[in-house]
Structures are given as C-alpha cells and as structure tokens.
Amino acid sequence: MAISISQVTDYRRVERKMAMILNATTLSMQGNEDEEDDSYVPYDQRPETYIVPVVFLLILVVGVIGNGILVFTLVCHASMRNVPNTYVLSLALGDLLVIVTCVPFTSLLYTIESWPWGLAVCKLSECAKDISIGVSVFTLTALSAERRKGCLLRRRYCAIVNPIRRHVAGLSAKPLTILTACLIWVLAIVLAMPAAFFSYVPTVPLQSNHSILICSPFPEEFGQSYQKGMVMFKFLAYYAIPLLVITGFYLGMARHLELSTRNMPGELSTGCHRMEQIKARKKVGKMVIAFVVIFFICFLPHHVFMLWFHFCPSSKQDYDDFWHVFRILGFCLSFINSCVNPIALYFISGTFRKRRKQTIKDIKRLGINRELEKVNKHSGNVNKPPTYVNKQLRNVNKQTSVKRFCL
16 A cells, blocks of 8 residues: 555566556566567556545645644643543554655655665554554454443443543543553554565566666565465454454444433432533544544455455556546545544544644643743833733743643
C-alpha cells in the first residue's frame, strides 16, 4: 500500500496490460523484450497524477491538526482521562505516526514514476504503515472487549457502565488499561518487523532504455508463497479476525443494552442523574461503533483488491481501468482512515467538542497575550498601559498558562 506497485514480485511475468497501468514491466510473458510498449501512458497524462496528491495534502493537514488537537485535549484535561479515552489517545498517536512518516512520501507515488527516497525511507514507511494499522485494529478490539467486560462482571450493567462510573467519580484510567495500550503497541511493532527487514528497492525495466526504482515489501527471492502468505496474514490479523471478534462483542452487548438502560445502579437510578447516565452510555457506545465502522469501511477496498490480485489466477489478465480505479480508491481510503476519527469524535461527543473549542481559545489567548506582553516590555514608559491593565494582563496570562491548562 505504501508503494504504487507493491503487489508485484515477479515483475518479468506480468502482462503488458499491467505495465500500462502499474508501470511494473513492459516484458510480456511471451518474451517480446525489444518491442516498445505503445500502450504505456506517461504519468503527466494520467488523472491520478493530479488527484491523489491533492487528496493526500488534505489528509496531511486535517490529520495532523485533528489528531494533534485530540492528543493535546486528552492529555491536558484530567476529566477526560478515563478508560475509553486512553484507547482513543492510542488511536490518535497511531494515526499521527502514519500521517507523519508515510503520507509525505507516499503522496508522490502516483505523481512520479520512480521511488526517490531510498531504502531507509522505504523500510520506514512500510513498517510505520503496518504499525499504525496494527495499533488501530487491536485498539478497537480492546475497546470493544472493555465494553463487553462490564456485562460479564455485572449482569445488571451494560459494558459501558464501569467506564462511565469511573468518569463520574473523577478517577483516572486504571494501570491495566495503560499496560494494555502499551502491549498493543509492542504487538503491532513486532508484527511490522517483516516490513522493516525485508522491504527493498529493486530496479524494474519499463522499456529497452528506461527503468524505474520501486519500494516493495515482497522480496523477489522469497517467491510467490511469501507474497501470498503475507497478504493472507494481514487480511486475517488486521481485518477478518478482529471484525469477527468485535462483532461477537457487540452482539453480546446488544442483549444487555436495553436492560442496562432501564436498570441503573441503585445509587444513580433516580431523577435527572439517571437520564444523564443513559445519555452518557449511548454516546460512548456510538463513539466506539463509529470508530469500528470507519476503520473497516476504509480498509475493505484495499483488502478486496489484494486478495483478488494475488489469489485470482487471471487477475493480471483481467486488470483493467475498473480495478485500477478501485485500487487507487482503496489506497486513498486506507490513509483517509487516519484523519477521520477526530472528525467523527467531534460530531459524536459533546464533551470533546467543548474541550476542543476551549483548547483552541486558550492557545490563541496565550499566544496573543504573550505578544502583547512582549510589545509592552519593549515600548518603555511612553506607551505603557495603566497599572490596572498590566495587572489584568498578568491575571489572564496566569489563567491560560500551560501549567494551569494541563492540570
């Protein structure tokens, strides 16, 4: 996914039609090596050359700003340090990783023909991509399991009661939750090691006097078995199995959801507080479901294409404009997933909306007040404001200082 032709290992066996679209080779299986491929379309004549970089620029800007504000908000507001938000923070950090390390480099894959970044960046981008995917899918599974755990421990509760109670009581996330998030990162890093070790930059001939460099996670010497094995492993470990597990968790929770909204804990089951609890449960449940649905929708086209291309015997002959567009769609959606979670959280969570707006206001106010103080310091006594203005300015600065903001 981090390269425009990472699916192809034995490039000299790919049909001429694949060369026209993927630029993997111009050598047909019949061996007409000296014949120039007239069907080859130069990059500057392809629509994706201009569309994909614009999409990736939007992903970079929206992803960095959105996930950055999300991380800053969750870290600096003690009231938001609960179990679900610990996993949300892990998701945001994983998204920032792929946005910072992959998007700037992979945005040019449909713009320039040859991989320009070298072996180190090739290994880094492939490894970071797999780490981010692993962190995302395993964190979503952990979130779903944490929702279900409440149902197993207390049949009167929905899976989201205990985190809400911890939130109401003002308690921090348990050390077990932080440990789980750390172990998720360790597991994702371990599973990404093949990409770090085996990704390489081969030279691929296009025509008799022209060749390109590509970044591929599939070493040619490992053969087709390694290629198919890795494709199937990633589909099962990063998509199919987590989807089944999460579906099982939510089917189990569905049986308890209606009952839990009617039978609240005795100490919280009366009056307005009961309605607030029900509303809070639904919001947390909607947040988790939204993240899960977004992830699996964004990665579905990519996995469909990879399975079809590697396991369908006639895929190289059947590769046409439809599959080319489908492949680019999957390529873009897999990265779009890294920037949409903060947007979804903004629309779902009123608490996050409120904290986000306050975060932006305080950052702006802090910067403006520091500039005013700086100007006042260098202006001398001539333009010095009255004493009460200076006092008010110092009070505002104290209220919006980073130390107070991050309590």
